[in-house]
Amino acid sequence: MAINVDTVYKTVLLILNKEQRGYITPNQFNKIATQVQLETFEKYFEDLNQQLRLPENDSEYGNRIKNVDDEISIFKNITSLSPNWLVGTNEFSEPIAVHRIGTVIYKDEQELQRVDRNDWLNINMSKLTRPSEDYPIYIYEDNKIIIQPSSLVREDPLNPGTIFDEFSVSYVRKPLDVVWDYIVLGNGGYSFNDPSNVGSLSQDFEIDATEQTSVIIDILMYSGVVIRDPQIVQAAAQQSQLEEQNSKS
Numbered sequence: 001m002a003i004n005v006d007t008v009y010k011t012v013l014l015i016l017n018k019e020q021r022g023y024i025t026p027n028q029f030n031k032i033a034t035q036v037q038l039e040t041f042e043k044y045f046e047d048l049n050q051q052l053r054l055p056e057n058d059s060e061y062g063n064r065i066k067n068v069d070d071e072i073s074i075f076k077n078i079t080s081l082s083p084n085w086l087v088g089t090n091e092f093s094e095p096i097a098v099h100r101i102g103t104v105i106y107k108d109e110q111e112l113q114r115v116d117r118n119d120w121l122n123i124n125m126s127k128l129t130r131p132s133e134d135y136p137i138y139i140y141e142d143n144k145i146i147i148q149p150s151s152l153v154r155e156d157p158l159n160p161g162t163i164f165d166e167f168s169v170s171y172v173r174k175p176l177d178v179v180w181d182y183i184v185l186g187n188g189g190y191s192f193n194d195p196s197n198v199g200s201l202s203q204d205f206e207i208d209a210t211e212q213t214s215v216i217i218d219i220l221m222y223s224g225v226v227i228r229d230p231q232i233v234q235a236a237a238q239q240s241q242l243e244e245q246n247s248k249s
Contacts, residue, residue, distance in 0.1 A: 030178060041075070090148065
């Protein structure tokens with residue numbers, strides 16, 4: 001379940017206005033909210049890496065590895081590489097939405113081993129280790145996936161310029177930018193443009209709803225910088241640290 005952008009923005013404004021601290025515009029909020037969501041999203045991978053080093057908890061709802069993976073799962077995708085083939089080569093440009101590559105797959109059944117450039121050269125030096133259809137490899141450089149053996153990348157003779165759809169890649173995409181879209185009222189105020197309205201550009205947070213409290217706190221911290229109120233920054237930072245400690249205790 002996502003976090004409602006309108007709820008977060010109005011909560012932030014309520015807290016700021018209650019203390020007469022200042023005001024942030026919708027455009028300022030959108031930039032701050034997008035940054036906070038991205039920071040939270042990146043933290044999922046740090047948390048997952050940390051939890052993988054700890055003894056596993058097998059309880060149904062307390063398994064932290066499973067819980068973090070669930071938070072990432074909404075951003076997981078798998079797509080064909082065929083439309084991204086660089087004609088005349090054994091290279092594929094990565095799909096635009098890719099943030100982190102997972103697995104490159106051949107014919108939906110064979111996982112390609114990822115190697116770096118040095119290993120790539122060493123593997124090809126020996127006939128015994130040279131990549132084959134049973135042991136394909138790839139390197140990932142300059143936003144390109146390069147396959148070996150190159151003979152696996154087969155052009156469709158009936159459709160020149162296209163290849164057989166035999167490669168796919170699993171990946172994690174970045175969250176969409178947060179947008180609190182609005183309509184300007186006659187008095188100069190703003191009215192939320194609900195996503196259900198035709199032409200609305202509003203976009204909720206895509207991270208899990210359990211993050212709502214920490215998202216609001218982090219937005220308040222950045223808002224304090226924008227309105228130049230160190231007390232807001234300090235209070236939000238302290239609360240953020242407390243939330244972080246509680247989550248790891």
